[in-house]
Amino acid sequence: MAEQTQIDLGPDPSLLLVDDDEIFVNRLSRAMERRGFRPQVTLNVADAIAAAKRSPAAYAVVDLRLEDGSGLDVVEALREARPDARIIVLTGYGAIATAVAAVKMGATDYLSKPADANDIVSALLQTGELLPPPPENPMSADRVKWEHIQRVYEQCDRNVSETARRLHMHRRTLQRILAKRSPK
Known part of the structure; x- marks a missing residue:
């Protein structure tokens, strides 16, 4: 470490x-x-x-x-x-x-x-008006999307239909996403 x-x-x-x-x-x-x-x-x-x-x-x-x-x-x-x-x-x-x-x-x-x-x-x-430097290892866009879907899914008490409705997704598409491992 x-x-x-x-x-x-x-x-x-x-x-x-x-x-x-x-x-x-x-x-x-x-x-x-x-x-x-x-x-x-x-x-x-x-x-x-x-x-x-x-x-x-x-x-x-x-x-x-x-x-x-x-x-x-x-x-x-x-x-x-x-x-x-x-x-x-x-x-x-x-x-x-x-x-x-x-x-x-x-x-x-x-x-x-x-x-x-x-x-x-x-x-x-950070001081002044400058933006801080970008993170060394930012999450990929796919990972950010996956994290967001997981959070909404948990907030909907793991109800796939409710999660799909809130995310404006087709339920089967969401089920396929949830069945996969998280992206890197």
Whole structure:
């Protein structure tokens, strides 16, 4: 495994991580801790807003869609509590409208899942108007499509007909896609 180097995070390396995917957020927390951050993990909007008010972090990574509401509420609460916070909105639903809303609410940047710790650190520490460099190993378009279909399928409680309806696909086409392995 590659050794992680400490990054100059300034006097306050506090980091609020908000995601309802407990496995993902705990893995991200460990990765960020190795990079010098002091992470605090929350799994829902209510706990994240309470944490933002109690001790606002200098950095935050917030999932857009949480089980109990929108991550934009967390962005707003953190921005009120700490105007200089660097906030990244992370989501599996990359859409221009939500990206614009996130930035208007005070997010520093917007990343689509799956993003690794290096992508997140790069976005958190990016300064100026320049775009961060592209990821080293971005997902293929086929993989992005497959991930999206899998997410909608899970949200529809693995109901193929409902998933096909929501994705505007023929049910048999969806069944063939679901039967295949994930693309690289």
